[in-house]
Amino acid sequence: xxxxxxxxxxxxxxxxxxxxxxxxxxxxxxxxxxxxxxxxxxxxxxxxxxxxxxxxxxxxxxxxxxxxxxxxxxxxxxxxxxxxxxxxxxxxxxxxxxxxxxxxxxxxxxxxxxxxxxxxxxxxxxxxxxxxxxxxxxxxxxxxxxxxxxxxxxxxxxxxxxxxxxxxxxxxxxxxxxxxxxxxxxxxxxxxxxxxxxxxxxxxxxxxxxxxxxxxxxxxxxxxxxxxxxxxxxxxxxxxxxxxxxxxxxxxxxxxxxxxxxxxxxxxxxxxxxxxxxxxxxxxxxxxxxxxxxxxxxxxxxxxxxxxxxxxxxxxxxxxxxxxxxxxxxxxxxxxxxxxxxxxxxxxxxxxxxxxxxxxxxxxxxxxxxxxxxxxxxxxxxxxxxxxxxxxxxxxxxxxxxxxxxxxxxxxxxxxxxxxxxxxxxxxxxxxxxxxxxxxxxxxxxxxxxxxxxxxxxxxxxxxxxxxxxxxxxxxxxxxxxxxxxxxxxxxxxxxxxxxxxxxxxxxxxxxxxxxxxxxxxxxxxxxxxxxxxxxxxxxxxxxxxxxxxxxxxxxxxxxxxxxxxxxxxxxxxxxxxxxxxxxxxxxxxxxxxxxxxxxxxxxxxxxxxxxxxxxxxxxxxxxxxxxxxxxxxxxxxxxxxxxxxxxxxxxxxxxxxxxxxxxxxxxxxxxxxxxxxxxxxxxxxxxxxxxxxxxxxxxxxxxxxxxxxxxxxxxxxxxxxxxxxxxxxxxxxxxxxxxxxxxxxxxxxxxxxxxxxx
Numbered sequence: 021x022x023x024x025x026x027x028x029x030x031x032x033x034x035x036x037x038x039x040x041x042x043x044x045x046x047x048x049x050x051x052x053x054x055x056x057x058x059x060x061x062x063x064x065x066x067x068x069x070x071x072x073x074x075x076x077x078x079x080x081x082x083x084x085x086x087x088x089x090x091x092x093x094x095x096x097x098x099x100x101x102x103x104x105x106x107x108x109x110x111x112x113x114x115x116x117x118x119x120x121x122x123x124x125x126x127x128x129x130x131x132x133x134x135x136x137x138x139x140x141x142x143x144x145x146x147x148x149x150x151x152x153x154x155x156x157x158x159x160x161x162x163x164x165x166x167x168x169x170x171x172x173x174x175x176x177x178x179x180x181x182x183x184x185x186x187x188x189x190x191x192x193x194x195x196x197x198x199x200x201x202x203x204x205x206x207x208x209x210x211x212x213x214x215x216x217x218x219x220x221x222x223x224x225x226x227x228x229x230x231x232x233x234x235x236x237x238x239x240x241x242x243x244x245x246x247x248x249x250x251x252x253x254x255x256x257x258x259x260x261x262x263x264x265x266x267x268x269x270x271x272x273x274x275x276x277x278x279x280x281x282x283x284x285x286x287x288x289x290x291x292x293x294x295x296x297x298x299x300x301x302x303x304x305x306x307x308x309x310x311x312x313x314x315x316x317x318x319x320x321x322x323x324x325x326x327x328x329x330x331x332x333x334x335x336x337x338x339x340x341x342x343x344x345x346x347x348x349x350x351x352x353x354x355x356x357x358x359x360x361x362x363x364x365x366x367x368x369x370x371x372x373x374x375x376x377x378x379x380x381x382x383x384x385x386x387x388x389x390x391x392x393x394x395x396x397x398x399x400x401x402x403x404x405x406x407x408x409x410x411x412x413x414x415x416x417x418x419x420x421x422x423x424x425x426x427x428x429x430x431x432x433x434x435x436x437x438x439x440x441x442x443x444x445x446x447x448x449x450x451x452x453x454x455x456x457x458x459x460x461x462x463x464x465x466x467x468x469x470x471x472x473x474x475x476x477x478x479x480x481x482x483x484x485x486x487x488x489x490x491x492x493x494x495x496x497x498x499x500x501x502x503x504x505x506x507x508x509x510x511x512x513x514x515x516x517x518x519x520x521x522x523x524x525x526x527x528x529x530x531x532x533x534x535x536x537x538x539x540x541x542x543x544x545x546x547x548x549x550x551x552x553x554x555x556x557x558x559x560x561x562x563x564x565x566x567x568x569x570x571x572x573x574x575x576x577x578x579x580x581x582x583x584x585x586x587x588x589x590x591x592x593x594x595x596x597x598x599x600x601x602x603x604x605x606x607x608x609x610x611x612x613x614x615x616x617x618x619x620x621x622x623x624x625x626x627x628x629x630x631x632x633x634x635x636x637x638x639x640x641x642x643x644x645x646x647x648x649x650x651x652x653x654x655x656x657x658x659x660x661x662x663x664x665x666x667x668x669x670x671x672x673x674x675x676x677x678x679x680x681x682x683x684x685x686x687x688x689x690x691x692x693x694x695x696x697x698x699x700x701x702x703x704x705x706x707x708x709x710x711x712x713x714x715x716x717x718x719x720x721x722x723x724x725x726x727x728x729x730x731x732x733x734x735x736x737x738x739x740x741x742x743x744x745x746x747x748x749x750x751x752x753x754x755x756x757x758x759x760x761x762x763x764x765x766x767x768x769x770x771x772x773x774x775x776x777x778x779x
Contacts, residue, residue: 032180033163034105035154038116038123040168041185042102042130044093044208045217047118048078051085053221057228058268060276061307075119079141082119089129093217098166098185098205099130106132113137113163115154117146117171147174154178164202173198186213227273230261235280235313241365242285243668251365255343255389256396262317267762270321271314278313282306285360288664293459301564309357312346319755329414332397336419338754340390344382345751348744351637355563358636360669362388367672370701372423373679374430377734379743380638381676386747387426391419434700446723447625450486450516452478453707454495455691455717458659467497475506481719482514488598490688491520493541493632494657499523508550517553517598518546519688521631521655523587524555538588541566543629543655545596556594558631560640561587593644596627596653625726628683630654633670635685641677642740647733650726652677652685659690663715667692675701682734684724691715696722699731 039046055062069077106112113135114127120138127133137153139145145153151174154163165175166183170191176182176198184195185205195201210216223229234257241251258277262270282305289302319342320335327335343362351358363384366373375383398412454474460466474495482489489511496503499522511518524542541561545554561567567586628644628651635641635654645652654674658667671693678685679701686696692714694707709716 033111033113033158034102034183035113035115035163035165035175035179036102036133037165037167037172037185038114038118038126040214041166042094042099042114042126044095044186044213046214047087047116047122047126048074048081049214049218050087050092050221051078051081051122053218054085054087055081057222057226058272060228060272060279073144074117074146075139075141075144078117078119078122078139078144082122085122087122087125089126092126093213094130095186095205095208097207101203101205102130102132115145115150117144117150147171151175151178161199167195170194227261227263227265227269228276230257231273231277232280234258234261235277235282236284238277238281238362238365239284242360242665243672244665246368246668248365248368251362251388252392253395255339255392256399258313258317259320259339259393259396260399262321265321267318267321267758271318273314274317275310275314277317278310279306281313282309285665285669288661288666291662291664292660293457305357309350312350316342316346319751319758332415333418336390336393336397338750339393340386341747342751342754343389344386344744344747347385348382348741348748351639355560356637358638358673359633361385361673364669364672364676367675367701369427371430371434372427373676373701374433375426376676376679376701377433377682377736380680380736380741381673382638382741382744382747384676386743387419387423391416391423394419444623444726444728446725448483448485448487448721449686449696449724450481450483450489450719450721451686451688451694451707452481452489452491452495452719453689453691453694453717454492455709455715456494456659458657461494461497461657461659464497470497471503471506475510477717477719478510481721482516483721486514486516486721489514489516489518490653490655490686491518492657492688492690492694493521493655494659494690496520496522507546511546511548512550515548517548519596519627519629519653519655520544520546521657524557539586540590541587541631542590543594543596543631545598545629554594554596556596556629556631557590558587558634559590559593560632560634560637561589562632594629595646595649596629598625598627599623623728624648626650627686628652632656635674635677635687636670638677638680639741642681642737645681645683645733645737648730649681649683650730651683651724652681654685654687656687657690658692663691663713667714671695671703675703680734680736682731682737686724694720696724698725 036042039048052066055066066077069080102112112133114123114133115137116123116139118138120136120140123138124136127136137145143149154165154175155178160178161180163179164181164183165172165179166185167175168185168187168191173194176195179199181200181202182195182198183202183204184192186209187195187206188209188211192204192206223232234254237250237257238254239245240247241249241254254277258274261277262273265273283302286302286306289305290298292298320339347358347361350356351361361381363373363376363381366384366388372387373384375387379386394416398415401412401415452474454470454477456470460470474491478489478491507518507520521541521543524540524544525537526540528536528538530536541558543556543558544552547553558566567589626646626649628646628649630641630644630652631654633656635652635656641652656670658670661667667689671687674685674687675697678697678699682699684696684698688694692707694714695703696705697703705720705722706714707718707720708714709718
């Protein structure tokens with residue numbers, strides 16, 4: 021309060037900058053961090069606003085982001101100076117480049133300013149714009165100005181006095197050259213204050229840094245890096261990042277973990293030799309798949325792992341079941357994308373994964389998440405009771421015991437039957453790996469040379485012992501009269517069976533012209549006499565690769581994909597039947613035999629064909645394996661993806677198709693991983709080129725053991741995904757309870773608010 025002895029107030033108003041001056045940070049960057057924290061995908065929206073000017077960006081952020089002024093880092097010594105000036109009766113004006121509506125709450129909180137000037141969505145009140153507004157209002161040199169940055173030089177040149185706050189020495193020096201230098205408040209200055217605050221908001225307080233680390237760790241558990249142990253840690257780290265978060269924030273944490281995982285693990289999509297589309301597909305697929313991770317953290321949000329020991333264990337089991345439920349849902353929803361299911365990362369732990377013969381790969385996913393959640397609970401127990409050395413042990417006892425039992429049982433299962441089953445003579449299989457780049461596959465002018473090279477490579481690879489020759493998907497450039505004759509001559513000359521891939525075009529019943537046909541991605545079986553002995557039509561088509569969804573109703577969708585046509589999906593599993601005719605002087609020869617009465621030396625050899633990524637789908641492989649199936653054979657073209665991790669990731673999934681169904685799987689690939697896997701999931705032999713790599717050109721011949729009597733179908737093969745669907749039922753129950761509690765809570769809050777309004 022002014023007294024008669026107080027000096028008269030300075031008649032010149034003091035204009036104060038907000039960002040970096042009154043507060044040590046910047047409202048634009050703070051609001052950006054909070055917006056991205058709430059919705060990481062808002063970056064697209066933010067870039068659009070920014071393209072329309074910084075003033076528009078600030079206005080849009082002000083409409084959507086609320087910042088509590090009490091939480092901002094004020095420059096306390098400068099604020100004390102302002103209080104003294106206000107007490108002396110001086111007029112204080114807050115003039116900021118931040119949006120006016122965002123600055124007003126700060127001014128109200130401080131309680132010292134008589135007026136607020138700021139950006140308004142049209143004009144960015146900064147530098148020359150700010151000088152013009154102040155000069156129009158107070159006249160040239162009619163105000164003092166407190167600022168902190170190079171953007172304030174223009175304002176200082178029109179001010180009576182420069183008050184420098186929280187600035188570098190170079191800014192202080194230049195401010196003194198612009199006008200008369202007043203008080204200086206540079207204590208505690210750091211050029212990184214705003215950056216630290218934004219990073220803390222965006223990554224630390226949000227949990228996004230830990231979530232991103234969890235996603236990247238999980239990606240590293242799969243082939244390319246292949247550090248399987250990371251998979252046991254990543255879910256726990258995801259939950260740690262979501263600790264004490266609201267349901268919405270927990271979802272965002274999981275989403276960030278998910279998008280980090282998918283972007284890292286699906287990087288090989290960028291190797292597709294097409295401009296633009298791979299980047300779009302990579303990001304869109306990752307963004308969609310990340311929602312499953314967000315749903316998982318949302319389901320477990322709240323009191324994560326709290327309560328008694330029994331309640332915590334129920335929570336951990338429910339969390340593992342929820343993970344499995346979301347995996348099985350994405351394996352079926354919209355055609356399914358069961359890529360990199362969590363359990364697949366453990367494909368090298370052969371004894372442990374034998375449980376997949378009962379539960380499918382989902383049992384391994386459940387086990388990994390269960391152990392991870394107990395690690396999280398154990399870590400919390402250590403922090404809660406730092407003086408107790410063994411506080412963590414009760415949390416991890418049950419899952420570690422389960423792992424030990426399953427590992428022992430799997431080891432016994434692998435040893436017990438191996439040497440007790442009488443065997444038929446092995447089947448000699450030759451696999452050709454042409455390693456044709458995808459851009460060459462699309463080059464029809466190169467078809468003739470490609471085919472000649474394929475025939476030459478095959479001729480060099482075939483031995484007098486080969487019973488079955490396999491070409492991978494896309495090896496045959498075109499199935500026409502020329503190639504048909506060449507294939508017929510090849511199998512007759514070497515007296516071998518042959519499986520290869522090509523398009524199969526079938527005329528429609530109502531066909532009216534030569535274009536009225538349906539195309540199928542097909543596998544063909546040819547017998548040693550050169551006659552067609554079997555056809556299989558691929559059932560699981562690649563979305564935007566082999567078909568365009570909803571294109572009949574939404575024709576514009578085809579503009580977003582490089583493909584111009586599409587395939588029809590097959591409607592039933594395939595079965596290729598081959599039968600040994602007995603020993604020949606040169607070698608054992610096999611022929612097609614559909615007579616079930618044959619026995620002994622004439623027992624039928626049954627192969628179940630799969631094409632492309634069909635060995636990724638547990639349900640598809642299971643439907644293909646019948647009681648009499650001897651082995652699965654997968655023809656795939658991995659040349660789309662260069663020399664990346666995709667080949668190994670698909671091969672890792674194939675390991676589980678063998679274990680789940682108790683049959684070997686033979687994989688013929690364009691550029692890797694050409695191999696065969698036994699019924700226990702052991703990769704027995706892999707093709708290596710001359711340099712020792714898996715991606716080159718060459719062939720591989722091996723002996724596939726054939727037991728005299730096939731063992732009984734596995735539990736999984738008989739009953740399917742009973743475990744996974746059981747987890748789905750449990751998770752749906754949990755989700756319904758969570759939604760019901762949220763609705764009840766919202767109703768209570770609404771009732772209280774209404775009551776308060778009436779009072």
